[in-house]
């Protein structure tokens with residue numbers, strides 16, 4: 001039996017405006033295990049922020065159940081039925097164990113880095129001396145000790161986000177919610193912040209909920225992924241499952257932007273070899289995960305079936321210590337030979353997508 005640290009079940013969030021009803025979140029259930037880095041991916045307006053704000057009841061759902069760390073924060077069967085809510089004081093204390101970071105950092109501009117982090121300890125029971133030590137420790141953790149007395153305006157975007165992370169960690173949270181925290185940063189700084197989040201996940205056992213519209217960010221650090229569209233989770237699973245076998249068109253789009261395979265297909269399709277594909281040739285994409293890559297499958301195509309494989313492009317990434325590859329290949333041979341070869345590839349869990357050729 002698993003015991004999720006965050007269990008959202010059948011969550012609905014409906015906003016009633018004058019003449020309009022907006023269903024921002026529709027019957028969403030997600031269970032996040034302790035120590036997960038759980039990526040929630042979707043375009044703007046999909047409902048990601050609304051959904052994660054439900055975790056600490058910054059947004060109360062219209063119905064559903066919210067359980068965090070085995071404590072029921074909210075429960076209601078439907079919009080009109082009785083609502084059970086956690087007591088306000090209890091919620092206030094428990095919210096301190098759920099840190100949040102945002103795209104625009106939300107720092108206090110008139111306060112120094114130290115003061116910004118200390119601000120989160122306003123309600124803490126620590127002595128002044130311990131507070132000072134705690135802030136120093138946090139700044140060390142995010143590698144900003146040398147900036148302690150500077151003001152936000154003197155910092156780069158990445159440094160500002162580090163201050164925000166230190167502040168979010170001030171009350172030793174078990175959960176960190178990152179709402180588009182890297183969206184305003186350049187790719188290099190994004191990677192540095194993602195590495196820091198991964199380190200916090202590994203070293204402190206911090207559970208991270210990572211909301212983003214960039215699959216690249218999810219790919220770097222998440223172990224689980226949910227894809228959100230129009231208020232619904234349309235697909236979810238482990239990072240590997242989602243990357244290896246996406247079933248939804250939107251998921252495929254997100255993955256393609258993260259692997260650049262769409263650009264490679266476009267470039268290579270324009271090359272004479274593919275443009276002038278012979279009758280006995282097929283232009284295919286082979287996709288595989290894990291162990292398959294250790295086997296000389298491509299070499300075996302000629303040895304066993306006399307099918308030649310001309311590899312035009314290859315991309316192999318290591319996701320969660322497992323190779324995940326995509327090859328763009330021209331296969332040449334008779335219909336029967338190619339059929340036998342592709343059926344063997346499929347037996348070895350290589351996914352084959354015909355991009356051009358064949359009947």
Ligand SMILES: Nc1ncnc2c1ncn2[C@@H]1O[C@H](COP(=O)(O)OP(=O)(O)OP(=O)(O)O)[C@@H](O)[C@H]1O
Pocket residue numbers: 015022023024042043044045046047048049050051180
């Ligand atoms: N307080 C509110 N009142 C009315 N509508 C709202 C409110 N908050 C969000 N919405 C609507 O709910 C939908 C989901 O918004 P949400 O901000 O959760 O999406 P998102 O996926 O996080 O996108 P973004 O990254 O742009 O914030 C949108 O249509 C939005 O306009």
